[in-house]
Amino acid sequence: MDAAARHPSRSPTPYADSLRPTPGPRPDRGAVRRALVLGIAASLIGGVTGAEPASSQDAAPLSARVDSIFRAYDSTHSPGCALGVIRDGEFVYRRGYGMANLELGVPNTPEAVFRTGSVSKQFTAAAVLILAHEGGLSLDDDVRKYLPELQPHDPPVTLDELIHHTSGVRDYLTLMSLAGKRDDDFYTDDEVMSMLARQKDLNFEPGTDWLYSNSGYFLLSQVVKRVTGKSLRQYAHEHIFDVLGMTHTHFQDDHTMIVPDRASGYAPDGEGGFKISMTTLDMVGDGGVFTSVDDLLYWVRNFYDDHLDGGGIVQASLRRAPLANGDSTTYAFGLQHSTYRGLRVVSHGGSFVGFRADITHFPDQRFDVVTLCNVSTANPSAMARRVADVYLGGQMQPAPPTRAGPGGAGRDTTRFVTLPDDRLAAFAGTFYSDELDVTYALAPGDGGLDLTVGAAGTVHLRPTSEVDFAGNGLVLHFQRTDGRVTGFVLQAGRVRNLRFVKR
Numbered sequence: 001m002d003a004a005a006r007h008p009s010r011s012p013t014p015y016a017d018s019l020r021p022t023p024g025p026r027p028d029r030g031a032v033r034r035a036l037v038l039g040i041a042a043s044l045i046g047g048v049t050g051a052e053p054a055s056s057q058d059a060a061p062l063s064a065r066v067d068s069i070f071r072a073y074d075s076t077h078s079p080g081c082a083l084g085v086i087r088d089g090e091f092v093y094r095r096g097y098g099m100a101n102l103e104l105g106v107p108n109t110p111e112a113v114f115r116t117g118s119v120s121k122q123f124t125a126a127a128v129l130i131l132a133h134e135g136g137l138s139l140d141d142d143v144r145k146y147l148p149e150l151q152p153h154d155p156p157v158t159l160d161e162l163i164h165h166t167s168g169v170r171d172y173l174t175l176m177s178l179a180g181k182r183d184d185d186f187y188t189d190d191e192v193m194s195m196l197a198r199q200k201d202l203n204f205e206p207g208t209d210w211l212y213s214n215s216g217y218f219l220l221s222q223v224v225k226r227v228t229g230k231s232l233r234q235y236a237h238e239h240i241f242d243v244l245g246m247t248h249t250h251f252q253d254d255h256t257m258i259v260p261d262r263a264s265g266y267a268p269d270g271e272g273g274f275k276i277s278m279t280t281l282d283m284v285g286d287g288g289v290f291t292s293v294d295d296l297l298y299w300v301r302n303f304y305d306d307h308l309d310g311g312g313i314v315q316a317s318l319r320r321a322p323l324a325n326g327d328s329t330t331y332a333f334g335l336q337h338s339t340y341r342g343l344r345v346v347s348h349g350g351s352f353v354g355f356r357a358d359i360t361h362f363p364d365q366r367f368d369v370v371t372l373c374n375v376s377t378a379n380p381s382a383m384a385r386r387v388a389d390v391y392l393g394g395q396m397q398p399a400p401p402t403r404a405g406p407g408g409a410g411r412d413t414t415r416f417v418t419l420p421d422d423r424l425a426a427f428a429g430t431f432y433s434d435e436l437d438v439t440y441a442l443a444p445g446d447g448g449l450d451l452t453v454g455a456a457g458t459v460h461l462r463p464t465s466e467v468d469f470a471g472n473g474l475v476l477h478f479q480r481t482d483g484r485v486t487g488f489v490l491q492a493g494r495v496r497n498l499r500f501v502k503r
Contacts, residue, residue, distance in 0.1 A: 062093075062390055062391070063093060065390045066083070066085070066093060066387055066390055067095075067097075069383050069386045069387060069390075070083065070097040070383065073097040073098040073373075073375065073378070074097045074098060075098055075099075076098075076099060076105070076107070077099075077102075078098045078099065078102075078274070078375070079098050079099055079100075079102065079108075079263075079264075079265075079266040079274060079354075079373075079374045079375040080096070080097035080098020080099065080108050080373065080374070080375060080378075081096070081097050081098065081108065081371055081372060081373040081374075081375075081378060081380065081383070082094075082095075082096045082097070082108050082109060082110050082112055082114065082263075082292070082293045082371075082372045082373075083095060083096075083097070083110075083293065083369070083370070083371055083387070084110060084293035084294070084296065084297060084369070084370040084371075085368075085369055085387060085391065086297060086300050086367070086368040086369070086370065087365075087366065087367050087368075087391070088366050089297075089300070089301045089304065089305075089366070091297060092391075094110040094293060094294075095109075095110065096108030096109040096110060096112065098374075098375070100112045100261075100262075100263035100264065100374065101263065101264050102264070102266065102274060103264075108263060108374070110292065110293040110294045111248070111261055111292055111293075111294055112261055112262075112263045112292055112293075112372075113248055113259055113260070113261045113262045113263065113290050113291060113292050114262075114263050114290065114291065114292070114355055114357060114372040114373070114374055115252070115265065115287075115288075115289075115290055115350075115352060115353070115355040115357075116287070116289045116290070116291060116350045116355065116357040116372065117287045117349075117350025117351045117352035117355055117356070117357055118214075118286065118287055118334075118348065118349065118350040118351065118352070119289065119348055119349065119350035119357045119358065119359055120217075120251070120284070120285070120286065120287045120288050120289035120334075120350065121217050121285075121286060121287075121334030121348065122317070122333065122334030122335055122348055122359075123236055123240060123251075123289055123334070124217050124220055124221060124232065124236075124284075124285045124286075124334065125163055125217075125220075125317055125333035125334040125335075126236075126240055126308065126313055126317060126333075126334075127224055127232060127235055127236050127239060127240060128159065128163065128220055128223070128224065129313050129316050129317060129333065130239050130240075130308065130309045130313060131224060131227060131228070131235075133309050133310075133312070133313065133316075134309070136227050136228065137159065137223070137227055138159075139158065139159045139160040139163070140158055140159070140160060141158060141159050142156035142157065142158060143156070143157050143158065143159060143162060143167075143219060143223065144156065144157075146222075146223045146226045146227060147193075147219060147222055147223065147226065149193065149197045150196060150197055150219075151197065151199060151200055153202060153206065155205070155206055155207070156206070157169060157202070157206045158206070159220065159223065160321060161206050161207055161216075161321070162215075162216035162217070162219055162220055163216065163217075163220065163321075163333055163334075164210070164320070164321040164329060164331055164332065164333075165210055165211060165212050165213055165216060165329075165331055166206065166207050166208075166209065166210050166321060166323065166329065167202070167206050167213065167216050168202030168203045168204040168205060168206050168208075168209070168211070169196070169199070169202060169203070169213055169215045169216055169219070170196075170199055170202070170203055170213065170215060170494065170495045170496070170498075171212070171213040171214050171215055171493075171494035171495060172192050172195060172196060172214055172215045172218055172283075173214050173494075174492055174493060174494045174495045175195050175196075175199075175215075175436065175495060176192070176195065178436055178438070178453075178490070178492055178495065178498070179195070179436045179437065179438045179453075180438055180453040180454040180455070180456040181456070182455075182456055183279075183353070184279075184280070186280045186281070187281070188282070189222070189282065189283060192218060192283060193222065195436075196215060196219070198434065198435050198436075198437065199435050200435060201435075201497055201499075203494075203495070203496040203497070204496070205324075207323060207324045208323060208324045208325070209323065210323070210329045210331065211494060211496075212494060213494055214286035214287070214494075215286070216286075217285040217286035217334075218283055218284075218285045218286045219285070220285050221283075221284050221285025221286075222285075224285075231251075231253060231284075232251050232253070232284050232285055233250060233251040233252075233253045233284065236250075236251055237250060239308070239309065240308060243307075243308060244298040244299065244301075244302055244307070244308070245298050246291065246295040246296075246298050246299065247295070248260075248261065248290075248291065248292050248294070248295045249289065249290065249291035249292070249295045249296075250289070250290055250291075251284040251285075251288045251289055251290075252282070252284065252288050252289070252290050253282050253283075253284045253288065254282060255278075255279065255280045255281070255282055259290055261292070262290065263372075263374040264276060264278065264354070264374060265277045265278050265353050265354025265355045265374050265375075265376070266354045266374060266375050266376070267353075267354050267375070267376040267377070268376070268377060274375070276354070277353045277354030277376055278353055278354065279352065279353045287350065287352050291372075292372070293370050293372055296359065296370045297370075299359075300359070300361070300368045300370065302314065303361060303363075303368070304363075304366060316333070317332060317333035317334070317335060318332055318333070318335065318337075318346070319332055319333075320332040320337065334348055335347070335348055336348055340362075340385055340388070340396075341389075341396035341397045341398075341399060342396055342397035343362050343364065343365065343388075343392065343395065343396055344362070344363060344364055345360060345361065345362060346360075346361045346363055347359060347360040347361060347381065347384075349380065349381045353376070354374060354375060354376045355372075355373065355374055355376075356373040356375070356376065356378040356379065356380050357371065357372045357373065357380055358370075358371045358380035358381045358383075358384050359371075360381070360384040360385065360388070362388060362392060365392055365395065367388065367391060367392060369384040369387050369388060371383055371384045371387075414464060414470055415464060416462045416463060416464055416470075417463050417464060417465060417466075418447065418463070419447075419463045419466070421444060423466075424444040424447075424448070424449065424463075425444055426485055427442055427444075427449055427469075427478060427485055428442055428443050428444055428449075429441075429442060429485070429502050429503070430442075430502070430503045431487060431488065431500035431501065431502050431503065432500060432501055432503050433490075433498055433499065433500045433501075435498060435499070436498065438453060438454075439503070440452070440453055440500060441453075445460065446460065447462065447463075448460055448461050448462040448463060448469065448471070449461045449469055449476075451471075451474070451476075459471055459472045459474060460472075461474065461476060467479075467480070473492060473493055474490065474491070474492050475490070475491040475492070476488045476489070476490055477489045477491075485502060486501065486502050487499060487500050487501040487502050488500050
């Protein structure tokens with residue numbers, strides 16, 4: 001039996017035909033770009049900041065209601081957000097809240113350039129779709145065709161599965177954290193590739209489950225580089241950003257680069273103020289796009305007009321891949337499909353260091369909200385929906401009632417047990433993982449185990465059974481041979497089934 005027959009999700013992608021090159025002359029990209037630039041220029045004449053449609057009978061109340069959503073950030077003493085509200089491809093409201101740089105006293109504006117975290121994934125997906133459309137690769141290809149250093153798997157991991165988070169490839173940010181890397185540590189693309197190449201196992205068999213993994217999109221950036229000989233930054237500039245006229249948008253693959261109008265990222269300092277929250281990591285694909293609200297108007301327009309590469313890229317990017325059991329995920333090409341108060345929504349958020357971002361489309365209403373923030377406590381996805389309430393509330397179903405009381409989302413319901421000190425002592429020692437190339441030290445302490453990883457600090461684990469311990473998002477299941485502890489299997493959110501052996 002061939003792979004497609006025994007593994008339904010591995011049949012050729014249902015949209016493969018739309019990704020094949022078509023004969024005929026290519027569109028004049030310069031003409032497309034000029035048309036888009038002229039369009040946005042017209043929308044900005046007269047100063048659109050704070051402006052709303054002339055037909056609106058209550059423009060002032062609408063803007064005041066929107067401003068109230070961002071009131072907590074509308075201060076010269078706080079970082080904040082930049083907002084763009086778009087209808088039919090035109091801004092109806094745009095403004096900044098709070099400060100882009102607290103040290104220099106620079107305010108946030110729609111022109112400020114923010115890191116967008118995982119919002120970047122839709123741009124990576126578009127680059128891969130363009131490359132597939134032009135015949136450079138197939139989405140059904142085994143990733144090892146381009147990255148042979150990765151471990152082989154049967155069935156193989158395809159590019160399509162990387163795009164849809166159905167590959168089972170472990171998340172590299174989680175792996176690096178488990179290996180003892182701190183948030184402010186520096187490491188390179190080559191180190192990430194080495195880490196991923198050491199992974200013998202997957203989180204699950206490809207195509208059988210869905211689990212968000214930044215590794216998929218990082219690997220796609222490496223595939224683009226191997227196929228084209230250009231970095232994702234270069235390829236996206238030539239095929240996406242330059243074509244659409246997004247002159248202040250790029251993949252940031254060099255943290256030392258000067259970026260005009262860049263907003264700094266911040267997090268609370270625990271004392272009522274803020275501290276700088278930035279990164280030295282240069283990985284792109286899963287993140288790394290720097291852009292502004294004003295530039296994202298071009299991207300939103302293309303969501304409806306579908307100009308890139310002669311058309312069809314956006315349409316292809318909305319197709320969701322089936323799982324092996326026939327179910328369909330809600331995720332497609334860096335875009336999440338959902339509903340909000342009865343309206344169809346296509347969106348994606350981003351979160352990294354001191355930045356939070358969101359692009360939310362209401363396709364049937366041709367209404368879009370772009371929210372970029374430079375403070376780690378912001379929730380731009382929630383704020384975008386509240387903005388949509390202001391403009392589209394009359395078309396929405398009633399909001400569900402707010403439920404109060406105990407047992408809410410996020411409550412830790414883990415049940416712990418008590419083990420005597422002599423049983424805890426049996427789990428002490430050092431344990432090694434060749435996939436992480438790291439040694440964990442475990443020692444009894446305060447009714448549980450203290451886990452230490454180099455200089456990264458100590459995590460306290462409490463017993464949930466005779467052989468299971470949990471704490472700080474980690475779950476350890478210990479294994480015994482002839483009554484002696486020989487190792488454990490680690491679960492950590494986006495990383496499953498990592499094996500450690502006792503030394």
